[in-house]
Amino acid sequence: MIALFAEAPALPLHTAGPYVAAAYIVFLLVVLLYVWIMARQLISGSRELRDLKAQLDEREHTGAGPAGPAPVEQHPHSEAGPAEPASLEPAAHE
Amino acid sequence: MSTHVRHLRGLTIATAVTVTAALSLVFFYAPLEAEQGFVQKIFYIHVPLAIVSLVGYCLGGVFGLMYLRTGERVWDMRSYCAIHMSLIFSVGGIIAGSIWAKASWGHWWVWSEPTLVSYLIVILLFCTYQPLRFSIEDPERQARYAAVFSIVCGAFVPINFIVVRLSAAYVHPRVLNLEGGNLPGSMKLTFYLSLLGIALLFTTLMKFEMAAKEMRIETRRLRRKLLGDDAVRPLGRTASPS
Numbered sequence: 001m002i003a004l005f006a007e008a009p010a011l012p013l014h015t016a017g018p019y020v021a022a023a024y025i026v027f028l029l030v031v032l033l034y035v036w037i038m039a040r041q042l043i044s045g046s047r048e049l050r051d052l053k054a055q056l057d058e059r060e061h062t063g064a065g066p067a068g069p070a071p072v073e074q075h076p077h078s079e080a081g082p083a084e085p086a087s088l089e090p091a092a093h094e
Numbered sequence: 095m096s097t098h099v100r101h102l103r104g105l106t107i108a109t110a111v112t113v114t115a116a117l118s119l120v121f122f123y124a125p126l127e128a129e130q131g132f133v134q135k136i137f138y139i140h141v142p143l144a145i146v147s148l149v150g151y152c153l154g155g156v157f158g159l160m161y162l163r164t165g166e167r168v169w170d171m172r173s174y175c176a177i178h179m180s181l182i183f184s185v186g187g188i189i190a191g192s193i194w195a196k197a198s199w200g201h202w203w204v205w206s207e208p209t210l211v212s213y214l215i216v217i218l219l220f221c222t223y224q225p226l227r228f229s230i231e232d233p234e235r236q237a238r239y240a241a242v243f244s245i246v247c248g249a250f251v252p253i254n255f256i257v258v259r260l261s262a263a264y265v266h267p268r269v270l271n272l273e274g275g276n277l278p279g280s281m282k283l284t285f286y287l288s289l290l291g292i293a294l295l296f297t298t299l300m301k302f303e304m305a306a307k308e309m310r311i312e313t314r315r316l317r318r319k320l321l322g323d324d325a326v327r328p329l330g331r332t333a334s335p336s
Contacts, residue, residue, distance in 0.1 A: 016133035019197035023136040023190040024117075027143070030186045031295070038302050045309040052316040059320070 102301055109298045113291040116284070124284040136194040138284060142292035143187030144213065148251050150180030150296060151220060155248015158241035170237040171335040173244050175303045177223050179296055184217045208261045212254050219247050228333040237335065307334060 120138045127134035157173035160166075191210070192202045204210060226243055230236040277285060 016131055016135075016197060019133055019193050020135045023139055023193045026189045026193070027139050027186045030182060030189075031299075034182055034299060035302075038299070038306055041306045042302070042309065045306060045313060049309060049313050049316065052313060052320060056316060056320055 102298070102305065105294070105298050105301065109291070109294040112287065112294050116288040116291040119284040119287055124281050125278070127281075130198055133194065133197040136190055136197070138288040139292075140187055140190040140194055141285070142289040143183050143190060145289060146292045146296050147180040147183040147187055148216070148255065149293075150176050150183065151216065151251045152248045154180065154220075154244045155246075155251075158244035158248065161237060161241045162245075167237065167335060170241065171304055171307055172300075173241060174227070174335050175300045175307070177220055177244060178303065179300045181217070181220055181223075182299075183292070183296060184213075184220075188213065188217065208258050212258045216251055216254060219250065223247075224333045233335070311335075 116138070120135055124135075124138070126132060154173045154177035157169050157176055161169035161173060195204065195210075196202045223240065223243060227236050227240050230239055
């Protein structure tokens with residue numbers, strides 16, 4: 001790889017370099033920001049989903065009916081956090 | 095495993111490989127353009143971003159049409175994600191374009207240029223898509239109105255593009271045409287690989303977003319099952335498909 005870069009022609013970075021760098025860095029930042037937000041959502045969502053599945057399995061084993069809101073764990077990074085009133089939604093909206 | 099997550103790993107690897115290869119060609123293979131020199135390298139990111147975002151808006155319209163035809167919520171979700179991703183890519187494309195304009199024309203923005211202004215109009219038009227969804231509480235109505243909006247605006251995109259191409263006076267260069275354009279072979283190869291890389295990136299990110307949305311829907315369904323339907327609170331407003 002080092003040999004390849006050594007053979008490659010030098011990039012003329014004197015005047016146009018900052019503009020080209022800025023354009024590519026902006027693109028990279030936009031993509032990275034989006035991926036970071038998406039990764040956070042996916043990680044917290046999968047954790048929440050796993051917890052809910054475990055609670056449902058536990059309830060099916062014990063044979064209990066629907067419980068109150070107490071067993072549902074709210075994760076700090078979840079979209080369904082305490083400040084979000086849309087965290088619990090009726091079946092008609094599925 | 096969700097249907098959208100299927101093949102996601104392979105797609106992610108293909109995207110990473112293609113984007114890396116495209117960037118290598120841009121900086122170490124494609125020759126310098128005679129007039130603009132090194133600053134022309136922005137072309138390989140700006141044009142693919144603009145093309146993919148415009149195609150994404152049209153795809154949003156096609157998915158909206160599929161939702162109206164079938165009534166399946168997955169088409170509404172696809173339409174939402176395609177338009178959302180297109181908006182993000184548009185922002186990237188317009189910023190890259192502005193930087194290129196500053197470097198080659200001396201101005202960040204030229205208001206008399208039909209290509210630039212029409213692209214901005216398309217972006218602003220689709221910026222109203224999310225507020226429109228958010229303003230409608232009933233999910234069925236929200237999906238239906240959003241589908242109509244995406245079809246009408248999606249149809250506007252190619253019409254707008256054709257009208258601008260017919261425009262007489264412009265400073266924005268026309269690189270591609272029906273005869274294949276006037277790019278030399280090495281530049282053409284680099285450009286098409288960049289276009290493929292950006293298109294793959296669009297598809298991958300869109301599929302990740304759909305996976306996240308499906309997970310949220312599944313989480314809500316399980317929570318309802320756990321709590322019982324009577325124990326849930328009323329639905330709050332949300333712009334995304336629910």
